[in-house]
Amino acid sequence: MTATLVIFWGFAALAVGAALLCITRKNPVASALWLVVTLFSIAALFVVLDAQFIAVLQLLVYAGAIMVLFLFVIMLLNLGRGGPSDLKGPAGLAVGVLLAGLMLVQLLGLRQASAAPGLAAGAMARAAAEQGMVPPIARPLFSVYLVPFEITSILLLAALVGAVVLAKRKL
Amino acid sequence: MLLGPSLAVSAVLFALGVAGVLLRRNAIVIFMCVELMLNAVNLTFVALAQQLGVAGQIFVFFVMAVAAAEAAVGLAIMLAIYRHRQTVNLQDINLLKG
Known part of the structure; x- marks a missing residue:
């Protein structure tokens, strides 16, 4: 441990x-x-x-x-090649660090709300030891989550076509 | 268990990604910071999957697919912008400003 x-x-x-x-x-x-x-x-x-x-x-x-x-x-x-720095000026820097710090405090606060205990400790490791690494993920992916999986393939096709069209010389 | 520490690390990485988006002007670096935030969220999903079942890991799979699509399209947009304006500095891209 x-x-x-x-x-x-x-x-x-x-x-x-x-x-x-x-x-x-x-x-x-x-x-x-x-x-x-x-x-x-x-x-x-x-x-x-x-x-x-x-x-x-x-x-x-x-x-x-x-x-x-x-x-x-x-x-x-x-x-x-190194040009002038693209970091924002002092005012922008202060506001950015402040907002990011605020975000960090909020996220760390969220951490206190603990998750409902579902599985016993080490259940994932045991499932992997019994069935191998891939089957515990692959089975739900191709049964319960089949429709989202297929939609993802359409999304990737759309991204492929979109990237080719956008990167063409004449827009 | 490592759930609490994982969520803390994930929160720090997400905040660093937010800071990068807010502090930088180079569009490509900002894009990389968005990827960093997506990874922080993935870490949260995997940490919670240890307690709440394998659905979290499957969601990470979908996040990765969407991130790949987003990277391809976003970088193509950046190429198109560079071809028009010869820069990817967000301060110089003010076409929509009246």
């Missing part, structure tokens, strides 16, 4: 630190790479929280596909 806690807090600290660096770096490429570190750490947290399949998905989809798309666009637009 202590080893789990050490791993959890280590990756949590890494995620928060990398996110902090991500929002403060001047260079968009550096921001993107620090965001990749954050996404990797969150994937590690998923593993600690008994969601191994989601962790692999996080690495493939977020750290793999989406961040490559971001870096590709940054380099296509030639934004990689």
Whole structure:
């Protein structure tokens, strides 16, 4: 249990630190790479929280596909070289930090309202040990959640067509 | 259990994403901060799925699909804007201002 806690807090600290660096770096490429570190750490947290399949998905989809798309666009637009900082001025900075701090206080307050205890501790890990990692997610996904799943495929098709149309030379 | 700590980490990451959206002017960096907020919410879902069943993990799956679609379309919009204005700095994009 202590080893789990050490791993959890280590990756949590890494995620928060990398996110902090991500929002403060001047260079968009550096921001993107620090965001990749954050996404990797969150994937590690998923593993600690008994969601191994989601962790692999996080690495493939977020750290793999989406961040490559971001870096590709940054380099296509030639934004990689350091210009003047795009951080807002002192007034904007103060208001932004104040609002984000307010948000943090509210979210931490919400944490006090504890969730109703549904499953026994370690039930997810036991289900994974009995049936494997994927079946406990795949079965409901293709039965109870079949209609949302199909709608997602239509959404992805629409996004595909939309991205091609928007990125064409003549809008 | 790790539920409380996970929700705390998720709250901090979400607040950092909000701060990034509020503090930066580069549209692409703002977009990355939105992704960061989506990830913070995913962490909440996975943490609660430990107690409330596998539906939380399935919702994370849908969030990822929507995030992928959003990234593709959003970055295409940014390419189109850059082609017209030669910038992605939000302060210089004031076409709708009378």
